[in-house]
Amino acid sequence: MNGETRIKPGILPSGATTPIPGAVIESAPSLPVPVESAPLATARRRGVRWGIALAVSLAALISGVVVIDAALWLADLFDRSAWLGGVGTLLIGGVSVALAGFIGGEYRNLMRLRTAQSIREQGYHLAEASDRFEGRGFMSDLVRLTASSRTGRLLCEQYRDAIADTHDDREAMQLFERIVLRPLDEAAYAAVRRAARDTAIGASVSPVAGVDALIVLWRSMRMVREVAEVYGLRPTRLSVLALIRRMFLTATFAVTADVVGDVLGAHLGGRLAGLISGKLAEGVFAGVRTARLGLLAIEQCRPLPFTDDDRPNLRQLVSQSLGSLLQPGQRPNDTPPRRTPDDDSMHAADSGN
Amino acid sequence: MSPSTDDFGQRVLTLADRAAASIAAAARLLAERALRRKLRVAVTGLSRAGKTVFLTALLHNLHLAARLKEGQTGHLPFFDPVAKGRLEDVTLRPLADLPAFPFLPNLDRLLDPSPDFPPSTTGLSGFGAALRYRPRGLLGRQLVDTTTVEVEIIDYPGEWLLDLPMLEQSFEAWSAAMLRLSQTGPRASLSGAWRQVSPDAPASEDGLEAARQSYTAYLRDCREQPLSLSFLQPGRFLRPGDDAVDLAAFRFCPLSPAGGGVRAGTMAAAMRDRFERYKSEIVRPFYEDVFSGFDRQLVLVDVVGALNAGPHSFDDMRLALNTVLRSFERDDDGLLSRLFRSRTDKLLFAATKADHVTANQFHNLRLLLRAMTVDDAGRLPVANVETEFAALSAVKCTANKRVLYQGQQITVLEGVIKNHGAPEQLFPGEIPEHLPTAEDWASERFRFYDFQPPSLDRDRGRGIPHIHLDKALQFLIGDLFW
Numbered sequence: 001m002n003g004e005t006r007i008k009p010g011i012l013p014s015g016a017t018t019p020i021p022g023a024v025i026e027s028a029p030s031l032p033v034p035v036e037s038a039p040l041a042t043a044r045r046r047g048v049r050w051g052i053a054l055a056v057s058l059a060a061l062i063s064g065v066v067v068i069d070a071a072l073w074l075a076d077l078f079d080r081s082a083w084l085g086g087v088g089t090l091l092i093g094g095v096s097v098a099l100a101g102f103i104g105g106e107y108r109n110l111m112r113l114r115t116a117q118s119i120r121e122q123g124y125h126l127a128e129a130s131d132r133f134e135g136r137g138f139m140s141d142l143v144r145l146t147a148s149s150r151t152g153r154l155l156c157e158q159y160r161d162a163i164a165d166t167h168d169d170r171e172a173m174q175l176f177e178r179i180v181l182r183p184l185d186e187a188a189y190a191a192v193r194r195a196a197r198d199t200a201i202g203a204s205v206s207p208v209a210g211v212d213a214l215i216v217l218w219r220s221m222r223m224v225r226e227v228a229e230v231y232g233l234r235p236t237r238l239s240v241l242a243l244i245r246r247m248f249l250t251a252t253f254a255v256t257a258d259v260v261g262d263v264l265g266a267h268l269g270g271r272l273a274g275l276i277s278g279k280l281a282e283g284v285f286a287g288v289r290t291a292r293l294g295l296l297a298i299e300q301c302r303p304l305p306f307t308d309d310d311r312p313n314l315r316q317l318v319s320q321s322l323g324s325l326l327q328p329g330q331r332p333n334d335t336p337p338r339r340t341p342d343d344d345s346m347h348a349a350d351s352g353n
Numbered sequence: 354m355s356p357s358t359d360d361f362g363q364r365v366l367t368l369a370d371r372a373a374a375s376i377a378a379a380a381r382l383l384a385e386r387a388l389r390r391k392l393r394v395a396v397t398g399l400s401r402a403g404k405t406v407f408l409t410a411l412l413h414n415l416h417l418a419a420r421l422k423e424g425q426t427g428h429l430p431f432f433d434p435v436a437k438g439r440l441e442d443v444t445l446r447p448l449a450d451l452p453a454f455p456f457l458p459n460l461d462r463l464l465d466p467s468p469d470f471p472p473s474t475t476g477l478s479g480f481g482a483a484l485r486y487r488p489r490g491l492l493g494r495q496l497v498d499t500t501t502v503e504v505e506i507i508d509y510p511g512e513w514l515l516d517l518p519m520l521e522q523s524f525e526a527w528s529a530a531m532l533r534l535s536q537t538g539p540r541a542s543l544s545g546a547w548r549q550v551s552p553d554a555p556a557s558e559d560g561l562e563a564a565r566q567s568y569t570a571y572l573r574d575c576r577e578q579p580l581s582l583s584f585l586q587p588g589r590f591l592r593p594g595d596d597a598v599d600l601a602a603f604r605f606c607p608l609s610p611a612g613g614g615v616r617a618g619t620m621a622a623a624m625r626d627r628f629e630r631y632k633s634e635i636v637r638p639f640y641e642d643v644f645s646g647f648d649r650q651l652v653l654v655d656v657v658g659a660l661n662a663g664p665h666s667f668d669d670m671r672l673a674l675n676t677v678l679r680s681f682e683r684d685d686d687g688l689l690s691r692l693f694r695s696r697t698d699k700l701l702f703a704a705t706k707a708d709h710v711t712a713n714q715f716h717n718l719r720l721l722l723r724a725m726t727v728d729d730a731g732r733l734p735v736a737n738v739e740t741e742f743a744a745l746s747a748v749k750c751t752a753n754k755r756v757l758y759q760g761q762q763i764t765v766l767e768g769v770i771k772n773h774g775a776p777e778q779l780f781p782g783e784i785p786e787h788l789p790t791a792e793d794w795a796s797e798r799f800r801f802y803d804f805q806p807p808s809l810d811r812d813r814g815r816g817i818p819h820i821h822l823d824k825a826l827q828f829l830i831g832d833l834f835w
Contacts, residue, residue, distance in 0.1 A: 007759065011802075012758060133712060154424075162426045166821070168715075178430070
């Protein structure tokens with residue numbers, strides 16, 4: 001409003017104004033809210049420096065050796081015959097292009113992940129601000145990020161359909177949350193449920209101790225990847241690793257072992273729980289761990305933080321995915337999640353997809 | 354076991370099955386009946402507040418909302434049953450006990466290739482909307498698949514609410530108050546034959562009718578531009594309601610006190626009699642029969658128009674609003690409580706024509722409306738009623754654009770100003786968040802333009818774009834959809 005008061009109200013002569021591209025209303029340069037640095041990240045910086053120095057110098061040494069080796073090898077080839085030298089150059093060129101492409105791709109994905117993180121952090125601030133119109137740039141960043149998956153694109157279209165230039169920042173966020181995020185959350189939960197079930201089965205039937213660990217590891221990676229894909233992050237191996245690292249750095253879900261007991265108790269009855277084999281308990285435990293990892297992944301990939309009333313519930317999730325395992329006579333895929341009366345998110349997903 | 358007993362057993366089983374099925378069906382039907390809810394939502398406002406447009410846009414958007422595809426929220430994303438995809442069907446139909454609101458003719462006018470705002474309604478009318486939806490509650494879902502909320506939307510002139518204080522006044526007291534008012538401010542400039550009526554003149558039906566007509570003409574002049582006043586008593590004079598109403602009870606006007614008491618057969622005596630008849634035949638029945646049946650009410654206020662019309666009009670609207678507010682008081686020794694018990698438990702005040710200002714001014718518009726409504730101590734004289742303030746526009750005629758102008762980034766409105774023909778950009782200025790000061794009025798900063806309604810494509814079935822109509826709807830009836 002500062003400065004605007006000096007302009008006299010009235011009809012503006014045609015052609016006197018220049019539209020500001022991309023701005024519906026009051027959109028400040030995108031990403032307007034100061035990003036508060038995450039306390040965990042700053043706390044960890046100091047100790048890591050030597051490690052970085054070591055990694056960088058090692059990388060420089062190895063790549064130096066590789067480059068010099070290749071150059072020598074090329075020179076040697078050219079010495080023998082120009083023709084051989086040409087083939088060698090082509091081969092090396094091909095390898096470097098592929099390498100550059102690979103590194104570039106991984107880098108882009110890491111950056112994408114980082115954008116998602118910074119968007120999330122700003123979401124905290126924006127959700128508080130009613131009657132303000134400063135977040136349109138932010139919202140279009142958000143839409144661009146989310147719309148990169150097919151479901152995301154469809155949902156974002158519905159969001160664009162519903163949003164109007166007269167909705168303030170908070171309303172825009174509410175609409176995005178309702179129309180886009182809830183269905184995506186539901187898809188992510190489904191991925192986590194599947195993974196939890198798979199690891200539980202895998203761990204309880206694997207004959208050798210080492211194999212179940214491998215199953216859990218492989219299945220968890222796949223799940224994190226699926227979750228990231230749901231939220232439009234297009235993850236690769238490296239970014240999944242980065243994601244997992246971040247998940248552990250910022251873990252906020254406290255999980256207690258009694259969830260396992262809970263689940264067993266709820267589905268088999270207290271007396272029976274004691275009778276089941278240790279292997280099955282191991283399986284359930286693996287499933288719970290996977291589910292927990294899944295929720296951490298969701299928390300990291302979701303472009304906006306959860307509000308208090310739609311925060312996912314580990315107990316419920318585990319119970320949905322593992323309960324069917326423990327009740328004979330039901331096929332795991334067929335059990336619809338049991339809904340509590342006020343469970344909106346489930347419903348939104350049903351109608352949203 | 355013989356085949357016959359087996360057969361018998363089979364038959365008993367079939368019968369039992371059938372009985373169980375029909376009991377279940379009956380229970381479902383009963384449950385659906387029991388869960389069906391009905392409520393009356395009244396929409397009112399002083400004239401030019403935009404009641405007719407509001408009702409038309411509301412009904413149309415609701416009607417279309419049931420036909421949205423999965424995931425779409427149309428123009429009602431903040432109305433929960435639509436947002437959550439639970440609305441199955443909306444049936445619109447006229448009400449049995451009230452004249453039908455002219456919904457379809459009004460809609461035709463808005464959807465015309467060269468659209469126009471529908472003409473304002475003059476009396477009491479209503480329209481019903483039956484909203485069938487899938488309940489969310491465990492109880493609701495176990496018992497029935499869908500259930501219905503029947504909303505009866507009633508439109509009545511807000512002017513009628515101005516008559517409430519008259520119930521407590523004698524004819525003499527009322528006359529004195531009205532005469533005082535007519536000699537102050539812009540009203541003093543209006544002349545009229547009614548001012549010359551002598552209280553001691555012999556009463557005649559013709560004389561009374563002439564007085565009524567003259568006083569009605571005076572009230573109309575007060576209402577029209579350039580005065581644009583709102584506190585017009587008796588409110589029914591300008592909006593008598595339907596044509597069938599007996600105008601005999603309306604034949605009175607403010608009268609200066611008769612010297613030496615009121616004698617029988619004079620104008621003063623006759624008018625006093627008509628005044629009492631007006632109270633008992635017109636005002637009381639409205640409160641007792643109609644107003645008492647409203648569950649939720651929406652009061653539309655043309656705040657932008659009042660700012661445009663200047664300080665006198667603005668202050669007069671505040672006076673009118675404060676009078677209107679008395680109708681919603683539910684405190685135990687209030688006048689209304691003595692008459693009946695008001696059922697209204699939710700009240701929404703809405704500043705209409707929000708599309709006349711930029712979106713960043715909605716907040717101030719709401720605050721200003723609130724400032725106009727509260728008493729001098731800053732209290733809202735409505736106890737026990739959930740009250741909200743909103744800025745809304747039933748038909749959104751403008752778009753907000755962020756532009757660079759004279760080196761500054763500003764938000765402007767883009768739309769077709771009434772009678773201008775082509776889209777233009779304008780900077781509407783700001784709405785003060787408190788009552789305007791003398792300085793504000795002197796600076797001539799309030800000049801808001803009226804806009805042409807946008808051309809709406811009939812085929813797309815997207816409904817009518819609006820501002821916060823869905824939020825108003827959510828506040829008024831959203832809690833019924835459990």
